[in-house]
Amino acid sequence: MEILVFVTPALALIALFVAWPIVTAVRFSVYDWKGFGDLTDFVGLENYVEVLGDEVFRSAVGHNMVIVVGSILLQLPLGVAIALLLNRKMRGQGLLRTIIFVPYVLAEVIAAVVWLQLLQPQYGFIDAFTAQIGLTPPEQGWLGTPEYALWIVLLVLTWKYLGLAVLLFLAGMQGVSEELHEAAQLDGASWWQTQWRITIPLLGPTMRTWAFLSMIGSIQCFDMIWVLTQGGPANATATMATYLIDEGTKRHNYGIAGAASVILFVIAFAMALAYQVLILRRDTKEDTV
């Protein structure tokens, strides 16, 4: 009975801010709805067919996957390397840690605005710098060239989220017992061998958890892209999230936006589930064995 008292507010919040929006999105997704008036035009699964058939949406899914994979491929080795460096006793360690962690603390929109200024074609710092060293920046600017824009966004995301990876890996390394290192050293292992054979393998669970967080974040990627490119140029950086905002608030195709949001939810849910089953289970299994 007492439990009920404590749980009710949380349940009410979840119902109000999680369950209700999901139900509403599903409801909108089966109607042709302009954003006002009654829901009268029931179209069944037509909106889903349309979203899945839309080249822009399919490319957006592709971009999301590039960000998922790209983030892991870039941040994992970089994060581990930096964490290993920072884990050693050295001068200026605190300062270095701060420098790497600050971007993560910064709000995503603020970080994006800063980079937008830096990447400004012709007048931005980056263009001025490349011109100084004799490189010609692309005619349309880094964010304006469809072939480069997504990769630039990926780099900015890496800059932004590397701090989280480093922080988690550092925490993971604190959990590796000092005795193991000492034992290895007694056996004549070099520093590199110790890290490679002991620290990194023991960091496995931390890496897997981090990769999970990174994956979920990448699938929902929105703020950074919205500020930097609004999904452009020519949809070159559109993600599922920018697609559904565009269809909903800009074009008033709320049915389409609803369907896109449900598809986004299903994809995220399926990937999370698959990750749990295929990868994260290893960690829980070890506990139970």
Add this chain to the structure above:
Amino acid sequence: MSRKTQALAALCAGLMIAATGCGGSGDSGGDDNTITWWHNSNNDPGKGYYKQVAKDFEKANPGVKVKVEAFAHEDMLTKLDAAFQSGDPEQIPDVYMERGGGELADHVEAGLTKDLSEDAAEEIDMIGGSVAGWQVEDKTYALPFSIGVVGFWYNKELFAKAGITAAPTTMEDFYDAVEKLKAAKIQPVSVGAKDAWPAAHYYYWTAVRECSEDVLTSAVKSLDFSDPCFEKAGDDLADIVAQKPFNNGFLSTGAQEGPTSASGLLATGKVAMELAGHWEPGVMQGITEDKKGLGDKTGWFAFPQIEGGQGDPGAQMGGGDAWAVSEGAPDASVDFVKHLLSTDVQTGFAENGMGLPTNPDATGALTDPALADLIKVRDSAPYVQLYFDTAFGQAVGGAMNDAIVNVFAGKGTGADIVTATQEAADKEK
């Protein structure tokens, strides 16, 4: 109280506030004698002027109260969307701004907007042909109070420096001017293609030049884009892009925010011209430090003629804002809207440089020389074509704008614009 129960109490209190906040904020309509009025003149002198207008109306109509709410433009649009979505007459303002075209048609279909055809017949007559953009099936649902046209704003000094003696009137002149500017090491044109609509205005314009009025008018009704002029207009656009007149990085340039936006580049003398509407002098004033924009150097010319085009040479492309009354509004709201279109109110509107008035008796009151010239162009035009993204509605317009930006990015043709637009339009039918 233990800390846990304290926290719980706080949470419950928070929930209660949130819950009442959801339902109880609507003090707008309801009352028969209170008119809620939403507008977007949230800076002085406009804000103060509208406050006075509301007070004057209250004085002349004892018992009636006007509740004025001034928003920044984008905020107002977002709030309007939310109010309409709620479907709750309490949340929907009584008098609000309509941009016309397909958006208005949707509002009418949903039963949100009052038919003013009879109640404001006199005002509708007075405004003349411009109300067409706010008509659905021959009924008028809003009264336009400001209508402007889109054309090239240019820097007279830079034109002179490049040796351009007369403003271009044909495409050949235009390309010639572009070449001369490039030769003088001046970037000819800025465009904020990141925001899509500034780029889209080029296509709207080439289509107004290529298509006859009949074709455009019937396309708005039939959503049929099979007339070859639409594709031709897209190819004209591709030609313009191929001449490379635009600023470096135009695909990632914004429209109006800050000195590196398209308007900013013009205002700070970095480019020689920009295609924009009647708002441009005001936007440039906001961007420059001295609040003067281009000042005396500001020049304007209409979009060049395209040889062989079917459009009337005097036709203009633009749009405007109109006052609409929501379906559940008190009767006095209609009188209020009529008051807003009166010579007195529109004269003050013009004197304060708030826009281009639609009441013919007020057009002489414009004090800004750039706007005073522009209104002559507007008033002598045989017709003003409403921006396509407004005329065809956001769903069709959005698809069209996207396809247009692709052409700017070198990834599409006129045929692609027509295909994308027709596909979106077919879904609307």
